[in-house]
Amino acid sequence: MSTTSTPSPAASPEPTPAAPGAKAPERPAYAAQAGRSGGPFGGARVAEKSLNFLPSLRRLLGELQPERWVLLGAVLLTVVGIGLSVMGPRILGQATDIIVAGITGAGGLDFYRLGTTLLLALGLYVVSSLVLLLQGYLLNGAVQRSVRRLRDGVEAKVHRLPLSYFDRQTRGELLSRVTNDIDNVAQSLQQTLSQLLTSLLTVVGVTIMMFVISPVLAVIALVTIPVAIGVTTVIGKRAQKLFVAQWKSTGELNSHIEEAFTGQSLVKVFGRQREVEQVFADKNDAVYRASFGAQFVSGLIMPTMFFIGNLNYVVIAVVGGLRVASGTMTLGDVQAFIQYSRQFTQPLTQVASMANLLQSGVASAERVFEVLDAEEQTVEGVVTLPPVRGRVEFEHVSFSYTPEQPLIEDLTITAEPGQTVAIVGPTGAGKTTLVNLLMRFYDPQSGRILLDGVDVTTIPRALLRSAVGMVLQDTWLFHGTIHENIAYGRPDASEADILAAAEATYVDRFVRSLPDGYDTVIDEEGSNVSAGERQLITIARAFLADPTLLILDEATSSVDTRTEVLVQKAMAALRSARTSFVIAHRLSTIRDADVILVMEAGAIVEQGSHTELLERRGAYWRLYEAQFAAAAE
Template sequence: MTGPAFRGGGMRAMSQDPRQARSRDFTGSALRLIRRLIPQRWPTAAVIALSIVGIALGVIGPRILGHATDLLFNGVIGRQLPAGITKDQAVAAARARGDTTFADLLSGTDVVPGRGVDFTAVGRTLLLALALYVVAALLIWAQARLLNVIVQRTITALRADVEDKIHRLPLSYFDSRQRGELLSRVTNDVDNIQTSVSMTISQLLTSVLTVLAVLAMMLSISPLLALITVVTVPLSLWVTRAIARRSQRMFIAQWTNTGRLNAHIEETYSGFTVVKTFGHRAAAQEKFREFNADVYHASFGAQFFSGLVSPATTFIGNLSYVAVAVVGGYQVATGQITLGSIQAFIQYVRQFNQPLTQVAGMYNTLQSGVASAERVFDFLDEPEEAPDAPIAVAGNGGRVEFQNVSFSYRPGTPVIEDLSLIAEPGSTVAIVGPTGAGKTTLVNLLMRFYDVDAGRILLDGTDIRDVSRESLRSRIGMVLQDTWLFGGTIAENIAYGKPGAGEDEVVEAARAAYVDRFVHTLPNGYQTRVSDDGGNISAGEKQLITIARAFLARPQLLILDEATSSVDTRTELLIQHAMTKLRRDRTSFIIAHRLSTIRDADSILVMEAGRIVETGSHAELLARRGAYYAMTQV
């Protein structure tokens, strides 16, 4: 097959107003995104293990530093007490002189009267804390590196699934959607998922484990202070949820509006010459400004509201911090807890609130990523083409038969009605008729770009629905009115018709299609690169290259859809001779408006409103003086 699938009679779908867009299942989409990590379960398990060990070591650090503070504090206090007495005696003496506060403080320490600071013990403690922090940092670094590998593999697999899905979707899906909007889903949205996952999953994992580990350490120090710290968490969650409800809708609208904007840009620049020629530049710019403003307002609102989460949770966390400082200071003064323990606890409060603030701060990124994931998953969930029969087309005759075929793109609006025709092997069938008569639709059905609603299409006696699409299409060559070239050399574009073709075969096909005549005038001959839209060569030259592509493919069936519409009269005559050779021993279908190009067809079908109203040779139809004759008189 030469060239991409083409559309005939497709419809534009009415899209939902993006300003009214809502996430249908935020939690479900997030969980589905997480489930895509399952193929990386062993590296994921390693990441979790590294995180647990690294965070555990890091959380122990404040407790060890608190012990160092106690050693310093006990040494300072001990030097002020007379040597040779016990701590209990020192406490009793303080109470006897009425210094109850100092007595309570002294009772909660491990002070030894007369002994100063044990700097050796303090040094060992600090070195132990330093060693733990270094090991924890190395483990967290290894976890981050491994997690990055997991994320990249997961997104690579997601891109592969999206690419595979594109090839499994029916042509009707692409007919009903703007190309730019689809491209936005498979590029911008996937990229946004990668960015969001990379930024959030590591912090989420680290934050959850940190909160659990810190909570355990706080409970071991003081259950009362731990309760004071935890009591503000529900308030933080409530504030986060209230803000998230508003921003979540805006993130959905942001990416939906981005898709609309990309669709407009793609359409405008694809047809830029037409836009300029017909003076629609101002209208195109106005539409761009409208769509761009929609993106701006949705993005601004989403970022503004989601940005409120972090300062709100920070404020609530500071309330617990103040409460812990007040109550903890009182407990130190009354001997219920040591100074080092309250120092460690205050560090733990910071460590406890920091992950919550980080999670709240990145919630906008998470929402944006899940919004894009929902759009990508919607694409992956689209109904696919009916499964292929795993058998190839039998026979090599090329006999095509339409038996009472009916088809409609939209229910209740028939395009083809009860159509029957037979194309014998090696014959040339021309299809003519007014625009909208169903000519291109007939070819779409033969290619199985769409399946018939009723009736059958037989190739060599086999219903084409009973064989694989690949087997069917590999036997059909197409030359379209809308030429298609990809970014590559002229030789590569011709060789597209037969993968693995040699240089001699490419040159032979080019000569047969008269491509060779203009290629030698180009600076690099067959190695001249063309842009993806063929903009650096003329329309007629593009047409010739696609015809050469069909020559190289040497298909059993040939479809020519206005194949000479873009060439001059002299070239058209040359191509007619080449087409005569190409059609030899092949069943050919020619869709044409220029009746001069189909005079030598074996059979000419005249279509009107999805029905064949006349059939016969050129001479026979002229003699009848019917619809075909009327067309020749225009």
């Protein structure tokens, strides 16, 4: 084992971002850079961006591209359905003329012709409804499949994002984007696409029929269009920013709720319920104000359009009545035209009312696109990893989480196969950072890390990590049985292997005392087993995985002294014939390590065995004295 390192004179305490499930890092400068708000459970302060409506809308509609043939079929069905529907008022107008002619004429009412005309109108309406029903079915399927692909894309993207992205993003904010925002996109597309398509085609069909009946009245009706467009544009621009603020505030509120619920015990211990409730109230009020403003402003479109439509209706009724009186139009034509004028203004009103839903959906889509556009981790390597012996080399490695805070500079370490390398030092010295670099949660800015002579950046991450077993200070257990949590280390393991791992790590000892044994279901927080028992389960999981490299980050910090002695024996067996990196604060746990590295400010300041380092009376001796001599005094 050999090490060389050039310490950084400007090195500052390590921000220590950790692997998933690792202990939460402290990185004040990093958090400030990311824009996080201060205070307890304050959530994230996400930078507000203006809504770039048209480009985002085009991109959102581009998500429907794989469904283009289904959408084309839906459009054709809509054309047929609307075409049949707009013929109805014209035929009903003819029925009115038949009735008027029968009442005023000498021949009497022609019931056969009247019945045939009414049945024709009824048939058109029935067929139109069935066609539009099929259109809705096709469109609904296309939208839901597109949203499913979008959700799949976000899920896949999350797994390609580097760990630094999650350091900058609170879980609640990210969850809000991949749940609330995607759901809002689905709802907006579902409600607007069918309605917009039907409404626009209805406007076209009705306009044609109005010109067929009376070009003069049609021109009067068309005055509604520029007025409607002007009103929708003015109100819509004001609503855009409000919808962005609405979903931004919703993300912040979700972030706060997630933090507060997860840290309930901490809140109660420090008596900060009132402060947490006040932060919730403030963020809840922000969501209320933004949502109320967005819905109120966009809601002005509907009543305004109704008012314009009613004015148009009055003008058409007056002019149409005068033309009937002058004999230039029949009563049936006026009746049909009034129906068309209603059908003309109603879809315009619906289109205007859909504007708020569309704006809300595009605002949510933009937040989802920000996740999809986030910078991904570096490209995966393609080298096939041979059977791993376990020789690990750090060659002149330099790394920092932020450029202004150098951490590790020119670090060189060599760990031989089968060695147990213990890493000790004060908090923030860079211990966990070495593990993060070895696991490729982060890549160094310069230098190389070699595994059996192969640069780890050329090895696919999944393949590299499959050779490594990790046991972290903060345990991670999922909702499931104890048996399933242990088997997570090696899904194809036999029942005998799982029981052997449990017995070797002393899990079997406490599991036998549980009513359901290995079928005991662990809840999401793991609160139905103790902290030490949770840690034993994670050790059993690593034992079952049988990795070539083993990383133990304060792996026995939560177990009692008696259990620690037993676990140390199990860990000694687990470390046998494999390279192990052990990060420890309790120096009693690493006395038998082959080599102990003492880190300070990202540099290796001492190395040697436990006895050798005590004899030197240097940095390790001072740590040892601080733990044992001071305690004895």
